[in-house]
Structure formats: structure tokens, C-alpha cells
Amino acid sequence: VANSLRQWLAELDRKGLLKQVNKEVDLHYELAAVGKKADGRYALQFNKVRNSSIPVVTGIAGTREIMAAAMGVSIKEVAERFAQAQANPVECVLVASGKSPVKENVNYEVDLGSLPIPVHHEKDGGPYITAGVLVAKDPRTGIRNISIHRLQVLGPNRLGILILPRHLSHFFRAAEEAGRPLEVAIAIGLDPLLLLASQALTPPGFDEFTIAGALYGQPLELVKCETVDLEVPAQAEIVLEGRLLPGVREIEGPFGEYPKYYGPASPKPVIELTAITSRRNPIYQTIVPATMEHLLLGAIPREGGLLQVIKNAVPNVKGVHLTPGGTCRYHAVIAIDKQNEGEAKNAIFAAFSSSQEIKHVVVVDKDVDIFNPEDVEWAIATRCQAGRDVFIVERALGNKLDPSSDNGLSDKMGIDATVPLDAEPGRFERIRIPGEEAIRLEDYLD
Template identity: 50%
Template structure:
């Protein structure tokens, strides 16, 4: 899967070295196209619903590349990292090594490399006057009740107004007008930056980078302490400093080979309506007053590609799942070395349901693991702990373990009134529509100990296994055609 570049003695994920020393979106799309994983849609498609509907149908099978989105000449791509195996492939590793590799990158970031503007592809074309986002960019409206077009795959980059260290995140952004956008800020690092700037009466300079490679996209979702620049984690994933460029109208540094960059500032003490919007739990979030970005510039490559993520589909879910899994695994293993693997299930929207594989030695340990997981991230709503003979990536295996190793009166853990996800609609039951932030997302947590007893008699909990079932060579034994079977029937036909 990997290849070594003799000139630099560096290893790259594919059969060729990326043009700029680090993987770009175009490198990755070219690789997917060569392996039959890009579906090109040449016919005109509407930006309202139709584009997202087609991308959803292709989700997990092929990336969708639209050459004629709406009336725009700028093409749109979606779904280029919608399988775990593809993301591992972009890293040049086996899928089983995905969490360990991401964790290593997060622990050993690589400082970015600042390029001159002349070398930054993202600034080949610059717009600073008369900006009209609707005219410049093919921004889709995704779900049925979405309140207009949304940027869903933009890396929002800002500097801490007190320390100057950058933060990178993906936030949903509703385009309100030619140079005005509303942004959802959850109580995380970007929110803290904005609050600090607003308290000082200042706007917060930001940039929205659209059309970056899969490794940089994934790095943006790393769960780190404040003042850790996720672009440096992207550098570690690339195995080389990530090329960055300084924005035209502010001091934010952006990936130099991004397709499109929207520069602007979050205005202090200004709020405008945003939503409804179809979010990752596969429900709509309500219309609420949100912070506002005033656009100061749009820069892009001479022939840019616009990336959109279809909300609640696999590209969206996996972007959140893999960095969280890596963080959760590290957190659990610090207190419980017997934890071997974790998985945020697709049915649990890759956020709420965590499955933990655990080498149990004593009774009660599995419940401690459950409690540790709840403390690791407030989104976690349900935890199932299973033994090491259970594949935590297989929903049928998890259900089998619950069916045969769990008893509700003995193995169930329920915690009432804990902080959960504000986007979980079940937490709104009994709350007023205008509930203040401190009352939003209050949730019950449930843990299931689906492990065997530490000691059990005879073969009561021994899993049925047929010797040779995993090693038998079917290709050598099964006939390529039915001639032998047909001959048997002809000889023994009554």
C-alpha cells in the first residue's frame, strides 16, 4: 500500500508521491478515481436537495463529483471519506491500526510550514470587493426542512485572542446573504475564543477552509486541550509539516492547498436566526439566534472544487467517530489497561453509543469501565462492555453478547440527570422550547455489563467453535462450476 520516495526517503500512502509533499484533496480524488470510487455526475443537478439526494445514494460506495451543480461552473464533491477503510488507506495503514495511528499523531504534532502567498494555491484568485457567496460558490441546501444553503465541510480556523494559538473545527454555517453567515458555536474552543473577543468588545478573525485532504479533515476533529493547533496534528498524519498560508485580510493561517478559503470575522454582540438544520442524530435542530460571520474576502484556486458533507451520512459520522474513539481508548486505558478496543456505533450516530472490548479479571471491573467512559465525553449516552472474544465493530456480536451475558437486574447501570448532548432530541422532553443553555442536554446514561463471569464452571460460557473454521481454504476445495454436482444428479436421478 505504501511507497517510498527516493529523493526524500519518505513513505507515502499510494503508488505515487503527492505533488506537494503532503496529500491534497486532488491527490486523493485522483487515487479514488483510479480505483473506481468516484461517480461523476455530468448532468445538471439542483443545489436544493437533488445534489444531496444523489450523494446520499452513493454514500459509502463512491464519492460523488458533480460537474454542473446549479448554475455554477465550480464542481462539488461529497463522500470521499465515507468508509473507515478509505480513511486508513489515506493514512497508509491497516484499518486495525487506525486509532493507534491517529492517537500517535495527536500526541506528536508537527509544526506547520508557512508558504509565501505566491506559492499558496488557495490564494491564486482573490475577491475582496463586492463579495457574493451565492454567486461565487455552489452552496447546497441539503435536507427537506433546512432553512437555506449551508456550508457543512468548512474548517473554521481562529486564533485564541489571548495566546495567539489557533484552533480548527467544523461548524455548520448558514449563508444568509452575499457576505454574511450564521455559525453554530457549541461550548468548545472556538466558542471560548469568541467569548474572550466579545468580552473585550472585539470581533474574532476567522477563516473557513473548504476542500482539504482527508487527513487534514480528520485532524480538525481531534479532541485536545485548548491551545493545540489541529493543523499540526494534520502535519503528523501527513508525516511532514503541513503547508499553510496567511490570510489576505487577517493573520489566520490556513491549509495552503485548500480549494477555497472564506475570510471574515465573528461580530461581537450580534446574533441572527439560524436553523432548522438536519444534524448528525438524524433530526432537525431548532431555529435559534447564533453568532454572525461578516465575510471580508474569498480566495480560491484558479479552478476550485467545493466540498460538501451530507449531514448524518457516513462522511459526517466517521469524521466525528474516529478521533473520538482514539481519545476514548487512550482515556480508558489509562485507568483500565484491560481495555483492548472501542467503537462508536453507526446506530448510535457515532457519538452516543460506545462499545468497549475488555479483558475482565475481576467482578465489578466492567461497571468501572462504564463509569469511566461516561466521564470521558458528555455525548456518551450508552456503554456496552464485552469480552475480548466479541468483535466490537460487529453489531450482531454486540447484540449476541447482551442476549447471552447480560441480566438487567444485575448488570445494568443507570445514571439520572447527567449532562448529555444538546442535539439529542430526547433530552428536550419536558423542557420549554426556550430553555436556557444550562438546562439543555440533560440526559440519563445507561451502561450494560455484557461480560462473562470472571470464573465459570465447565463450558457454560465457552463460545461454540469448530476447529478449522477460520483456516479452511475454500478456494482450493469448492469447485469453480457445478459440473460435478450436475454429474451427481444425473447418476442418481430416479
């Protein structure tokens, strides 16, 4: 298993999925633009970045096929595999500093200007770190938590951060109420399994690093930080250490976000950095926002959670998909092997309860390919009557980054596109041509 960025890049290279960019690129838009062009096709390593000697990689897991390959399963098994890993976490191991490549360089003077941090979108407030996994501990319990946050460079050793109301925000509020800073560490340059683990929807008090171990099939190696009481992945390329400052807010944003709109500028918490450690010749990693890489990192862990929740309500669920057109967050397609009338609607209720962000849910029968948008649309077109099969719940909690929401208040819609169990035999039989699947067209062409 590739359990470092370098091993993963070597694997992509073997498969012909890593391309080297030796033409000089500007960090201002150009790098992001080239990365976006390659999105969904291959990973890029930029070896010549203007004003920097550090190479930059992006798009290291930009398709569902590559994510599935990293997880060692087929596309259809991805949600189940993630759910299994989350249910069977593997404890991390601590290694000595001497055994950790990210300690090859240790510097207590932090200058973010020394890193090749891109400006991605036109209206972004400045350069942003987008692929940093932030580690923090609950000040009340000491239990570790990890999450990715957009981090705007505000000064040589200062970052602005967006903290949506989840675990890190609870920790920071507790620290702030006690008038204390919250220690953080940000690991950059990681493999896709560790990035995926950081995105798990977990109950409070669950250390997501242990999901990475389960996905690897071996414990994740951690190493102690230099200036904060935290542990970070020993194989990371770069680690920034610092503290979220109590009572301090500075303007952060705007920032081009995953729904392909800008998240607005507003006063946000600030991290003051106290150390930077890195490999001798580090590789910097960036995720171009709203690319498939970004969307899939959100989708797969959510699909794992979604599958688990639906199984409790409708045990005969066959698969779930958070579709790219739905930003991999807002639209869920669920396949069931319907045994009782009404199960499709129960599956829809369960889906809404699994994640606030889910907004529109379609349930189809098991013969429909949930990863093929045309097949799903065909099911809606031919198996659904809106008056009977569509229902709407107004003003539930949704996602603030959805610009059509009322500051996060969002309507939810369920669509039952399953065939009624009492339909007369033959009425919904899919046409087929015997032998079609086995035909190779090339064999028939001159």
C-alpha cells in the same frame, strides 16, 4: 500521503472509489440526495451543477475502510493511530503566497452566490457550507484553533454559525466582552486527514493543525490570509476570510443534523466576510449531514480520546467503537481482556468521562468483534443479566442535539456483557467447527 483534496481524489480514482456525475444536478436537494445514495460506497464528483461552473465533491471518506486507508492502518488500529498522532503533533510550516494554489485568485468582494452551496435537507433554513474548517486564534493567547461549523448563507457576504460550547465559543466570548470582532478564516476543499484533525478533542491551547502533520508524517503547509491575521492550509481549494461580529445575532436554522433530526432555528452569531481566495479552477466540497462521512469524522477522533482515557483506568482494553446506529457519538462498545472482576464497570465510568455525548456503553470480552453489531448483540443476549450487569445514572450532561435529552441533561447506561471470571469452565465456550475459517464455499459448489 494525500495531503490535498486533489491528491486524495486521484487516489480514490485509482481505487475505483470516485465516480463522476456528468448529469446536471440541482443544488436544491438533488445533489444531497444523490450524495446520500452513494454514501458508504463511493465519492462523487458533480461536474455539472445548475447555475454554477464549479464542480462539487462529496463523500470523500464515507467508510471506515477508506478512513483507515487514508490513515495507513487497518480498521482495528484507527483509534490507536489517531491517539498517537494527537500525542506526537508535528509543527506546521509557513509557505509564501506564490507557492500556495489557494492564492491563485484573490477577491475582496465576496459573493457567496458564486459558490455552489447546496441546500441539503427538506426543512433546512437555506444553503449551508458543511465542510469548511474554521480557523481562529484565542484573543488572549494568540494560539490557533480549528473546528468545523455549519454555516448558513444569510447574504452575499454573511454567514450564520452554530458555535457549541467549546474552544471557539470561549474565544468569541472573550472578543465580545472586549467589544471586538473575532477574525476567522474558513478553508473548503480539504483531504480527509485534515478534516479528521479538526475534530480532535483537545485541551484548550492545542493547535489541531499539528495533528494533521502527524497523520501525514510531514508538516502541514500553511499560508497567511489577506485580510485577517490567520493562516490557512496552502492546498485548500477555497478560503473565506472574515470576522465574527460582536453583539450581532441573526436567525440561523433549522438544519438537518448528525442524529438525523433537525437542529432548531434560533438567533446565532454572524460572520461578515472580507475576502475570498481560491485555486484557478476550484472544486467545492460538501459533507451531506448525517451520512457516514459526517459520522466517521466525529467518531474516529473521539475513539482515539476514548481509548486513551480507558487505558488509564483499564490497561487491558483491546478496542473501542462508536457505532453508526448510535450516531457515532452516543453508543460506545469496548472490548477488554478482563483480568479482574469489576473492570468492565470501571471501563464504563472512564468512557463516560471521555466525552459528554457518550450515553450508552457496552463492554464485551476480547473474542467479540466490536465492529459487528450482531456479535455485540449476541454478547448482550448471552453474557448479561440486567439486574446484575446494567446500571443507570440519571441526568448527567449529554448532548443538546439528542432530542430525548432534557435540553442536554441525559441519563447514562452501562452494560457489562463480559463473562464472569468465576464462570464454570466450558459454560461460555463459543461453538466452532474445526476448519471452517479455511473453507472457500466456491470450491464446494458446482
